[in-house]
Amino acid sequence: MEINEIQRKYIENKLKILEQSKFRSSFHLKKELKEYVTKKGMSQIERHCHDFIIQKLAPYPTIKDGKQTPMKGHPVFIAQHATATCCRGCLKKWYKIPKDRPLQDREIKFIEAIIIEWINKEMAK
Ligand SMILES: [Zn+2]
Numbered sequence: 788m789e790i791n792e793i794q795r796k797y798i799e800n801k802l803k804i805l806e807q808s809k810f811r812s813s814f815h816l817k818k819e820l821k822e823y824v825t826k827k828g829m830s831q832i833e834r835h836c837h838d839f840i841i842q843k844l845a846p847y848p849t850i851k852d853g854k855q856t857p858m859k860g861h862p863v864f865i866a867q868h869a870t871a872t873c874c875r876g877c878l879k880k881w882y883k884i885p886k887d888r889p890l891q892d893r894e895i896k897f898i899e900a901i902i903i904e905w906i907n908k909e910m911a912k
Contacts, residue, residue: 790896790897790900794897794900798897798900798901798904801870801881801882801901802870802901802904802905802908805869805870805871805881808871811868811869811870811871812869814865814866814868814869815865815869815909815912816862816865816866816906816909816910820861820862820865821862821909821910823861823862824862824906824910825910829903829906829907832862832863832903832906833899833903835861835863836863836866836899836902836903837895837899839856839861839863839864839867840872840890840895840898840899841895843855843856844872844874844875844878844890844898845889845890845895846889847887847888847889849874849875849886852874852875852876852886853873853874853876854874855873855874856868856873856874862906862909863902863906866902866903866905866906866909867902869905870901870902870905872898872901872902878894878898882897
């Protein structure tokens, strides 16, 4: 995933702030989801992540906002809750991304980058 130094710093800062949220910091990858990541490989996880974002978050009007991301079942879902990229409501609250239009390419790239960064950090624990 290509992100520049400014974006990397922004992501690092956001992850620090998210860690201070009791709710956001309560999400972790359990053993079986870590094993899933290892089995699939990060490039496959990145593809899944891209598909979820494109299908469930990017379109406008948004379908069932706040309910489109399950609380379990895939490492990306867990990462989305941990990083507040689970729905358009959370994206607006945490990242000031407007809800009343489709996501832009740069926003999709950023969302994917913060999700993958969170998963990488979890995998290193
Ligand atoms: Zn949400």
